[in-house]
Amino acid sequence: MALNTDEALRIVFMGTPEFAVEGLRRLLEEGYSVVGVITAPDRPAGRGRKLKESAVKTYAKAKGLQVLQPTNLKDPVFLETLRGLQANLQIVVAFRMLPRAVWSMPEYGTFNLHASLLPQYRGAAPINWAIINGETETGVTTFFIDEKIDTGALLLQKKIGIAPEETAGGLHDRLMVVGADLIIETVKAIAANTITPVAQPMKGELQAAPKIHRETCKIDWTLTLEEIHNHIRGLSPYPTAWTSLKNGETTMVVKIYQATAIVAHHQLRIGQILIADRNMKVAVKDGFLELKEIQLPGKRRMHVSEVLNGFQIHSGAYVF
Numbered sequence: 001m002a003l004n005t006d007e008a009l010r011i012v013f014m015g016t017p018e019f020a021v022e023g024l025r026r027l028l029e030e031g032y033s034v035v036g037v038i039t040a041p042d043r044p045a046g047r048g049r050k051l052k053e054s055a056v057k058t059y060a061k062a063k064g065l066q067v068l069q070p071t072n073l074k075d076p077v078f079l080e081t082l083r084g085l086q087a088n089l090q091i092v093v094a095f096r097m098l099p100r101a102v103w104s105m106p107e108y109g110t111f112n113l114h115a116s117l118l119p120q121y122r123g124a125a126p127i128n129w130a131i132i133n134g135e136t137e138t139g140v141t142t143f144f145i146d147e148k149i150d151t152g153a154l155l156l157q158k159k160i161g162i163a164p165e166e167t168a169g170g171l172h173d174r175l176m177v178v179g180a181d182l183i184i185e186t187v188k189a190i191a192a193n194t195i196t197p198v199a200q201p202m203k204g205e206l207q208a209a210p211k212i213h214r215e216t217c218k219i220d221w222t223l224t225l226e227e228i229h230n231h232i233r234g235l236s237p238y239p240t241a242w243t244s245l246k247n248g249e250t251t252m253v254v255k256i257y258q259a260t261a262i263v264a265h266h267q268l269r270i271g272q273i274l275i276a277d278r279n280m281k282v283a284v285k286d287g288f289l290e291l292k293e294i295q296l297p298g299k300r301r302m303h304v305s306e307v308l309n310g311f312q313i314h315s316g317a318y319v320f
Helices: 018-029 055-062 076-084 126-132 168-192 225-234 304-310
Strands: 010-015 033-038 043-045 050-052 089-093 110-114 137-144 154-161 241-247 250-263 273-276 279-284 287-295
Touching: 010 018, 010 055, 018 033, 018 055, 018 089, 018 168, 033 055, 089 168, 110 168, 126 137, 126 168, 126 225, 137 168, 154 168, 225 250, 225 287, 279 304, 287 304
Parallel strands: 010 033, 010 089, 089 110
Antiparallel strands: 043 050, 110 137, 137 154, 241 250, 250 287, 273 279, 279 287
């Protein structure tokens, strides 16, 4: 049965990072009643370890919304407070796994926005892994939450292409906007009762999107040129691909933000660095990776030409 008006919806929004803010902003712009916002507790950040609030909290406070920051989603006091908001729909964007007591509470359910075309790339880092794996398209999905991670019934999806040089940061920003549009489409469909949840298909091989750790970010120079290039793109600008650089008697960790793939035949050692015309290239088995933006220890992110103005790369330097 359809709702009489969109205003009949009472929405609780759950999210933490910048990616979630756009969805909350669009809900308010469309005139929906957001009766509460749930986000992560403030956490120490920076050298001073001062408490920092989430991007969602900052935005919600500016809009005068009620903000809850539970440390335990099963806490009886929190659950009673949530119940008191009398929400009939909950929307989750980049938050955390919810217990049944939370996601089953509202009349019209709890749906999640996920930055992939489910069932592909379930997990914490779908944007990164789609690029790392060389995908040429991805998208966003809304689905009803259930007991497991990213396995609930599908509601709506929207596909977009991935450009050959696109980074995770650029794709993140595009999916953030497309995802906010899909949230609004999903809310309107739920309000009008024109949506039919569909179980996720289980055919074929499923790619996962697990959380990325520091070792995940280390470049394996024995991979193909395309694989290394995708690895760098998929981790830029955060958490960033890195490599060890042996330069004379010094070994250091270098972060690589941007590079260009050059297919070529050569007889050079894999990982060998070549410097010419203020450019820096690394030899790999099927070509060269021309480094564009890197970061040396204790320095800011810089273009390679700027790095070479004040940093000497010795003959025989290599990465590993």
